[in-house]
Amino acid sequence: MIESDKIDASDSKIYIRKASNPNAVDERKGFGKPEFPNKHLSEFDQKDLRNYVRKRVVEKIETTDILSYRIFTLAAPTGIGKTMTALDFVLKLKNKIIHSENRIPQIIYALPFINIIEQALKEYELTLGNDLKILGHYQFADIFGDDKFEENGSNYNQQKMEWDTWQSDIVITSFVQLFETLIGYKNKLLKKFHHLAGSIIILDEVQTLSIEKLPLIGASLHFLSKFLDARIIIMTATQPKIFELMERELSITPETDSLKPFDLLPESNKIFECFNRTKIIPINIVTESNSPTIDNESFIGAFQNYWTESKSCLIVLNKVQRSIDIFDLIKEFISSNQFENPIFYLSTNITPIERERRITEIKNSIKKGNKPILIATQVVEAGVDLDFDMGFRDLGPIDSIVQVAGRINRENDPDRFGSPLYILNFGDCRQIYGSVTDSKARGALSNREMIEEKDYNYLVESYFEAVSETNQTDFSFSREILKAMMELRYDKPEKSKNEPKCISDFKVIEDSKNGMNVYVEDPKDSISETARKSYQDLLNQKINKEEFDSLHKRNFNQRIISVPNYFETSLELRKEPQLGENIYWIRAEDFNYFYNENTGFIRKPGNKSVIVSF
Structure with a gap:
């Protein structure tokens, strides 16, 4: 009803979904039908393994009662082609539903990060072309395309309404x-709620969700499939125990086999055992909470011992400031030794538009054989398609460590079998991830000289079992939000502090109470000036929201970073009168003072008072 009301009020149109080609993946150039040689799995190369996984998964479509199942799981190693495998399965499942149930289900593909959403969009468009309407619905999405808001004569409100209500065949x-x-x-979100009914939902990289919320997520998916007839495919390289936690912590048990997870690749352990791309090597990791840690200077010594200039290298740290400091030290080390390896930096400390450009630069550098070194934070852990020869990672969650390993020898090059990922402990894990993660990660890695890739699956499973023990992780949030849902307790008075939790307390990503948004205007980037002026024109009512959203919003958002609030004091920021949102602005003439071209926002206290807020 909400959607109908909004659609009618905006004079928009409800999109009529279309059938699709179930063989679109088979027919895509470079793919074809998944075939593999008649030999032992251990003798397969990367392409053979990808084809084997896709064929085994797609074959499940022919299972006699496949349409009775509602929840599917797909666990497979990184780089095995899960995106296209899932799409192939889903297109064939959609076709089966059309013929058996006489309806056309919508496909919804959900991912955690913008960069992998945009990668998925490109892959889907390359596979399906213009046959289906594919909609990207996320923060930086351009809802207007090349024709902006006059496309086909429809106005801004109509196109935005069609976007907000998922009028398409596929939503990413x-x-x-x-x-x-x-x-x-909330009304804004519920406009599309009923699109979940009868849909086919793909969830990718679910290990990125907070473990405390997993029982609630599991329960929500269970009831979505049970009462609204949705079919859900959950895929990841490190499968967390979502439904096991739901049963244990919320006492919700699937009544029938059709509501229990159907494993699309039951032989996944055999697939994991085929890989010898990488190995994890803990360096002085012990179980004791007062275990020795490594400092920045000592890390450079370790880097010098393990790295050679003939190797590309990925270094992942838990803290932004630590990553900046290590970048500076590595840069100095490379320069003083007159090595020619390019050095790159990635974190949320640089603007989204620059991260996008830099990933492309790194890919090109790797392809050219330049053997680059990348210093990064956790932004590279999921969905970033990079392939290094070796790596280092600060101690962290085991599933995150395995994700980093997935950026090393990603293409399964036999000449690089057993490429190392060294794990060191800077002492930052406890502060970033909490004491339970710190303790269990050290426990999983201590007293082990090496973990081979064939054992990663078991390593992650034992780690998840350890951190999800009731006496280790507090799952009360999941219980309280589920209770609020059952009691229809939506929100509480603003000033109320002691009321029980409400549905409004649920957020996938907790709001940062310690961050401030900073707009970065680069003097060498003319678009940054145009976007900033347009935002000011919007605030001063010189242009309307339609014009800003259609022409400038994406460019504006891609130049915003979030930095800790305490920099407002340390940098002695002065404020202009508040106008709209509290977004600080680094002027073009002050760019070099507050922003480093390599590492982004300069986090060292300064003396100059030049950042202003819009």
Whole structure:
């Protein structure tokens, strides 16, 4: 009803979904039908393994009672082609539903990060072309395309309404949009709630969700499939125990086999055992909480011992400032030794538009054989298609460590079998991830000289079992939000502090109470000036929201970073009168003072008072 009301008020149109080609993946150039040689799995190369996985998964479509199942799981190693395997399965499942149930289900593909949403969009468009309407619904999405808001004569409000209500065959969206629609109450989100009914939902990289919320997520998906007839495919390289936690912590048990997870690749352990791309090597990791840690200077010594200039290298740290400091030290080391390896940096400390450009630069550098070194934070852990020869990672969650390993020898090059990922402990894990993660990660890695890739699956499973023990992780949030949903307790008075939790307390990503948004105007980037002026024109009512959203919003958002609030004091920022949102602005003439071209926002206290807020 909400959608109908909004659609009618905006004079928009409800999109009539179309059938699709179930063989679109087979017919895509470079793919074909998945075939593999008649030999032992251990003798397969990367392409053979990808084809084997896709064929085994797609074959499940012919299972006699496949349409009776509602929840599917797909666990497979990184780089095995899960995106296209899932799409192939889903297109064939959609075709089966059309013929058996006489309806056309919508496909919804949800992922955690913008960069992998955009990668998925490109892959889907390359596979399906113009046959289906594919919609990207996330923060930086351009809803207007090349024709802006006059496309086909429809106005801004109509196109935005069609976007907000998922008028398409396929939606590629974020976890925030999906789960805050499923577990939510706001009018803005509920406009598309009923699109979940009867849909086919693909969830990718679910290990990125907070473990404390997994029982609630599991319960929501269970009821979505049970009462709204949705079919859900959950895929990841490190499968967390979502439904096991739901049963244990919320006492929700599937009544029938059709509501229990159907494993699309039951032989996944055999697939994991085929890989010898990498190995994890803990360096002085012990179980004791007062275990020795490594400092920045000592790390450079370790780097010098393990790395050679003939190797590309990925270094992942838990803290932004630590990553900046290590970048500076590595840069000095490379320069003083007159090595020619390019050095790159990636974190949320640089603007989204620059991260996008830099990933492309790194890919090109790797392809050219330049053997680059990348210093990064956790932004590279999921969905970033990079392939290094070796790596280092600060101690962290075991599933995150395995994700980093997935950026090393990603293409299964036999000449690089057993490429190392060294794990060191800077002492930052406890502060970033909490004491339970710190303790269990050290426990999983201590007293082990090496973990081979064939054992990663078991390593992650034992780690998840350890951190999800009731006496280790507090799952009360999941219990309280589920109770609020059952009691229809949507929100509480603003000033109320002691009321029980409400649905409004649920967020996929907790709001940062310690961050401030900073707009970065690069003097060498003319678009940054245009976007900033347009935003000021919007605030001063010189242009309307339609014009800003259609022409400038994406460019504006891609030049915003979030930095800790305490820099407002340390940098002695002065404020202009508040206008609209509190977004600080680094002027073009002050760019070099507050922003480093390599590492982004300069986090060292300064003396100059030049950042202003809009």
